[in-house]
Amino acid sequence: MPGAEVPTRVDRSAGSQARPACAVRWTHALAWAAAGATFPLIWMGGLVTTYGAGMAVPDWPSTFGYNLFLYPLESWLAVWDVFLEHSHRLLGASVGLLSIALAVALWLTDRRRGMKWLGLAALAGVVLQGVLGGLRVLGNEIFLAKVHGCTGPAFFALAAALVTLTSPAWPAHGGPAGSTPGFRRAAWLLAAAIYTQIVLGANLRHQDPEGGAGWFRLWVWLHVIVAGVVVAATVAMRVWASSRVGQPVVVRRAGLLVGLLVLQVCLGIAAWVVRYGIPAWFADWTGELPYTVQAQSPLQAIVVTAHVAVGSLALATAVTLCLWSGRAGTQHN
Template identity: 45%
Template sequence: MEQGSLPGRRPKRESPWPHRLALVTAGATFLLLLAGGLVTTTGAGLAVPDWPTTFGYNMFTYPWSKMVGGIFYEHSHRLLGSVVGLLTILLAVALWLAEPRRWVRWLGWVALGAVILQGILGGLRVIWLEDRLAIIHGVLAQAFFALTVALTLFTSREWRCPPSPLEAGAVPPLFRLCGLATGGLFLQLVFGALLTHGGGFLTAHLGLAGVLALLIPGLTTRILTRHADRPGLVRPASLLCGLVILQLLLGLGAYLNRLTSIPLPFQAVLGLALPVSHRLTGSLLLVTSLVLTLRVYRLRVAARAAAYPGGMPRQVPA
């Protein structure tokens, strides 16, 4: 019998809806990043000059027949942003009503606040014509995507079951490597936004890419050789390494296409596909590294609990 439950009564079943909504919200946010990448690459960010209306129309009643050229990209981006906002509202409410862990409930409200702020920043970017807002808007989009993925992990069945701990001495170095990788990947996205909207920080962007190209394969090798029996670590680590290789190739293509005069085949198609794919792969790298870091963090807590049973609870908080 579950501790604290009354005799003859079954424990309350946890609702699956917070996890489902978190998963759908994360997926919709990824599509929103795709739409945002298309807007940025095509230069359609100012194709619709007013906000929150669209050429004087209510945003949701703007005629589909008029969505042509850059207007199609920008207005679709706005509509998809509204969908993500609605999903985030539903997620925050579902967490507040059905999630027993207070910190997860509050993360839902943080996500809601972030998506509201993101919408306001996007609108002010149109009204004020300020490139710095575009940079902040792009970086916050990546952070929000990472938060939705984290909420998907926190509300999963995996996170409610305490893990078996690793050896105490093996966890801190692994956690530091994961933290460095995740922090470096987020900083790389910041440099990418600065390069896209401001034209600077190319050297920093390339230099950090070189560091990450060494750090992430080293992290993957450590996990594959020392923790091969942990599929929860092996899978994201392997995916992370594969994404790094893909990202380096996409980055090289984007560099050649944008910053050199070297002719590339299918110039028109690659000119759109390469930078958009480069940004999306960067997003996937960030959230994959974040999932790996969070899983290692749980193992770190479990290792401490096992090493100091008198000073810490044996069970890792869900």
């Protein structure tokens, strides 16, 4: 992590029971690679949903009968929807391979209790995500698409947790507790609220406003209400971290989370406008504004997908805030 000093020979400060420094560096690098590859995967998945390209390739795990890695390049690039869906699959396979490497590295080199199982959990998570995506294609099931949209951010948060836990800056022991039990519980509750917001957003994203207007309004209001609660709670956590906790890493994580959620609210408003237009009550208040919704336009795709991606990034940041707030006496980043 930024600001961490990497030991030159043997790491005795990261809860690793004297692991060789090269093992620390390699597992940390693999964790970063897995998390770093997952973020563009979430972006690509968001684009697939925005453009309605999830069924552009009707078979799975093959692509039009071809092995995933042998699909002809000219066919891949010829049709936009096929390009999106096949790219999504290739990125998913890449994350899977990185997860395998990370799980093996943790199992062979990390002696900390639970780390081996966390590596296997990450591997199981990416396999589950791939299977859900495949079954969604084979069955054309909207419910599976919603579940698929919820498990992706959860896996990204787990990958971010592994980045933190494999960091050379993660100390084995600290001094007095850096934060109170109340703060740590509040941090986990905030992470749970952010994930609830992601689940609500996934349902709203796959809800037809014309086919079920009542359900659509319900999901919208739940999404808006929980968003307000999450933003207010995050600001309170930032103030709490600064005034009572004092750990630099916790204060920085809380500040980063505030910034991400402010950005997320702005993206949420923009996503509504580019998908559904300017609300009538707002137009009545401000006067008619010249804007026409263009379905599947580049602007719509970028804004809506950014809203999805930043939500996942906020969840990952919240999880790392939880981990660092529970680390006694650490002053590292």
